[in-house]
Amino acid sequence: MSSPQSTPGTPLRLVLTSLLRADFTVFLKNRRGLLLSIILPLFILATTNSSTSTHNFGGALFIIGLAIAYGLVSASILGYALTVARDRDQGVFQRLRVTPAPTWTIMTSRLTMQGLANLLITLVVVIVGSRLHHISLSAGTYGLVLLVSILGGAVFLSIGQALVGLVRSAESVNAAGRVLTIGLILLGTFGQSGTLGPTWESIARWSPVGAVMTLFAAVLNLSTWDSHDSLNLLVCGGYIAVFAGIGIRWFQWDAR
Amino acid sequence: MIGAGGLAWIDEQSRSSRPEYVSDTGLMSDDPDLVRRDWSSARSVEPLAEVIAGELFARISVPDRLETVEDAHGVAELIAEAVLDRFVVSPRPAERGDRQVARADAPDADVILEVRDLSVAYGAKTAVDGVSLRIARGEIFGLLGPNGAGKTSTLSAIEGLIKPQSGTVFLDGVDIRRHPSQAKAKLGVQLQATSFQSQLTIRQIVRLYAGLYGVAPSDAEITEGLKEIGLEDEASKPFKQLSGGQQQRLSLYVAVMHRPALLLLDEPTAGLDPQSRRQLWSRIENIRQQGGSIILTTHSMEEAEAVCDRVAIIDHGTLLTAETPKDLIEKHKDDPEVRKVAHGEVTLEDVFIGLTGSAIRE
Numbered sequence: 001m002s003s004p005q006s007t008p009g010t011p012l013r014l015v016l017t018s019l020l021r022a023d024f025t026v027f028l029k030n031r032r033g034l035l036l037s038i039i040l041p042l043f044i045l046a047t048t049n050s051s052t053s054t055h056n057f058g059g060a061l062f063i064i065g066l067a068i069a070y071g072l073v074s075a076s077i078l079g080y081a082l083t084v085a086r087d088r089d090q091g092v093f094q095r096l097r098v099t100p101a102p103t104w105t106i107m108t109s110r111l112t113m114q115g116l117a118n119l120l121i122t123l124v125v126v127i128v129g130s131r132l133h134h135i136s137l138s139a140g141t142y143g144l145v146l147l148v149s150i151l152g153g154a155v156f157l158s159i160g161q162a163l164v165g166l167v168r169s170a171e172s173v174n175a176a177g178r179v180l181t182i183g184l185i186l187l188g189t190f191g192q193s194g195t196l197g198p199t200w201e202s203i204a205r206w207s208p209v210g211a212v213m214t215l216f217a218a219v220l221n222l223s224t225w226d227s228h229d230s231l232n233l234l235v236c237g238g239y240i241a242v243f244a245g246i247g248i249r250w251f252q253w254d255a256r
Numbered sequence: 257m258i259g260a261g262g263l264a265w266i267d268e269q270s271r272s273s274r275p276e277y278v279s280d281t282g283l284m285s286d287d288p289d290l291v292r293r294d295w296s297s298a299r300s301v302e303p304l305a306e307v308i309a310g311e312l313f314a315r316i317s318v319p320d321r322l323e324t325v326e327d328a329h330g331v332a333e334l335i336a337e338a339v340l341d342r343f344v345v346s347p348r349p350a351e352r353g354d355r356q357v358a359r360a361d362a363p364d365a366d367v368i369l370e371v372r373d374l375s376v377a378y379g380a381k382t383a384v385d386g387v388s389l390r391i392a393r394g395e396i397f398g399l400l401g402p403n404g405a406g407k408t409s410t411l412s413a414i415e416g417l418i419k420p421q422s423g424t425v426f427l428d429g430v431d432i433r434r435h436p437s438q439a440k441a442k443l444g445v446q447l448q449a450t451s452f453q454s455q456l457t458i459r460q461i462v463r464l465y466a467g468l469y470g471v472a473p474s475d476a477e478i479t480e481g482l483k484e485i486g487l488e489d490e491a492s493k494p495f496k497q498l499s500g501g502q503q504q505r506l507s508l509y510v511a512v513m514h515r516p517a518l519l520l521l522d523e524p525t526a527g528l529d530p531q532s533r534r535q536l537w538s539r540i541e542n543i544r545q546q547g548g549s550i551i552l553t554t555h556s557m558e559e560a561e562a563v564c565d566r567v568a569i570i571d572h573g574t575l576l577t578a579e580t581p582k583d584l585i586e587k588h589k590d591d592p593e594v595r596k597v598a599h600g601e602v603t604l605e606d607v608f609i610g611l612t613g614s615a616i617r618e
Contacts (some may be wrong), residue, residue: 010437010441010468010469010470011470014467014470014472015467015468015470016465016467018463018464018465018468019464019467019468021463021464021467022453022460022463022464023458025455025456025460026453026455026456027456030455084607087453090451090454091447091449092419092451092452092453094447095447095451095452096468097416098415098416098440098443098445098447099440099465099468099469100436100438100440100441100468100469100470101435101468102436102437103438164382167532238367253417255416
């Protein structure tokens with residue numbers, strides 16, 4: 001009880017700073033999860049480096065887009081959603097909620113850290129991918145890629161939020177998250193390559209992974225931007241609105 | 257005290273318009289000093305009962321004798337109904353089932369927490385049903401009840417963790433539903449199952465929660481604080497590596513480091529060894545001496561009897577009674593249900609079992 005007495009109204013800046021500092025510490029200590037989210041896209045980049053593979057996936061830019069999308073799927077669904085579900089199971093959120101911190105600050109801090117992780121994954125994949133596929137990118141393109149990574153990350157974070165909104169226990173979120181991640185990756189890989197036929201190719205193109213990877217490919221070569229890419233931008237916005245809406249509407253702070 | 261004239265006034269006012277003041281126990285008068293009185297205790301109500309009885313006998317003609325005791329009970333019940341209709345604003349016991357509904361009122365006007373007609377429901381299941389209580393500054397108040405009685409739900413509603421179906425919670429005059437952040441800044445909470453982020457060290461946890469309560473302690477202040485609770489050597493360890501007693505000490509420290517006006521402890525001694533329990537009660541007593549009020553839930557009747565100024569017994573979501581432990585035992589020591597379970601001198605546990613039943617709850 002030696003600490004100084006609190007002010008009557010807790011300053012919002014101090015609340016947000018405290019939450020961000022704690023979540024950043026957790027982010028740094030979760031290096032293994034972050035590494036796994038980077039290794040998967042790097043593996044994709046390495047295994048699709050041949051000219052045949054590059055051609056099958058629509059070119060090097062699409063492969064980089066696909067690799068980034070996979071990294072974001074992995075980080076958002078297996079990383080973010082599972083961490084939220086575990087903390088909810090353990091009562092971490094309930095402990096935070098009895099403090100004066102508004103609930104939106106708790107989630108904003110978490111999403112900010114996940115956004116940071118998404119930017120890091122995107123940067124690493126773009127740098128490695130451009131080297132492997134001998135593409136030179138301008139500073140402006142890097143800026144656009146980072147912007148799209150925020151948008152793409154938001155698509156998969158909203159899916160992760162919907163997952164923890166609809167599924168209560170951490171075990172169930174883990175299981176459902178793995179199935180969802182594998183499903184999205186397979187749909188992206190085989191659907192986009194045309195192996196499963198035109199119907200699946202079309203489904204894959206407008207799936208969250210397909211929409212995000214197409215956007216990445218488009219900003220990596222901005223001169224080819226067309227109405228299809230603009231439509232993709234709208235589709236991504238739609239995914240964010242729908243899944244975030246579900247995730248916020250049905251999210252429970254307590255697992256019971 | 258209400259005199260014969262006062263009663264006549266109430267009679268007249270109730271016919272024409274609502275009186276100006278209504279006390280928390282439901283008594284009405286034009287005199288604010290009158291309604292501030294604690295009319296909930298039997299001793300305070302006794303003079304009022306005498307006045308009412310006197311007025312009744314003076315105004316109406318009654319037979320000299322009633323034939324049977326049952327007849328006398330019948331008349332008494334009718335009079336009681338009339339008194340309830342006339343004086344009591346809050347729902348009558350009969351409207352909440354057959355169980356006796358108690359109001360736990362602080363004897364002091366210096367109220368830190370006021371809960372009015374709180375009801376909490378989970379779907380179709382009612383967990384808390386019209387609970388009202390007032391806690392005074394510096395008071396240690398025990399909320400007792402079997403498993404699933406509604407203790408944690410009541411605390412959760414006070415903490416703002418769940419939205420009550422109805423009722424209000426005022427913490428130091430602040431409505432917790434309208435101004436949650438302001439109210440929570442005055443509240444310290446130790447939950448039944450506390451967990452902090454597993455990747456954070458003790459020092460980082462203290463810094464985080466201090467910030468959330470608007471306190472920005474220096475490293476030296478954190479070290480000093482951890483030293484006070486004997487955790488200075490554990491400052492770099494994660495919470496999960498602490499023993500049960502250490503975890504409990506840290507949870508309590510985090511709950512009180514902003515010096516809350518009211519501290520809520522949900523089963524704080526569960527799973528602690530006797531040494532840790534003794535130390536915890538000593539810390540709780542220190543908090544009270546510094547002016548803090550405490551509400552705690554516990555299954556240990558001995559601890560409640562030893563530590564709490566007043567205890568309330570809650571069952572099936574309804575507050576059955578709220579008294580000092582001594583008064584509670586005194587009041588119920590001759591109840592047949594209590595006598596049945598007592599072995600020798602009646603204890604608080606005997607009263608508890610007598611009031612809530614012997615059946616094991618899930």
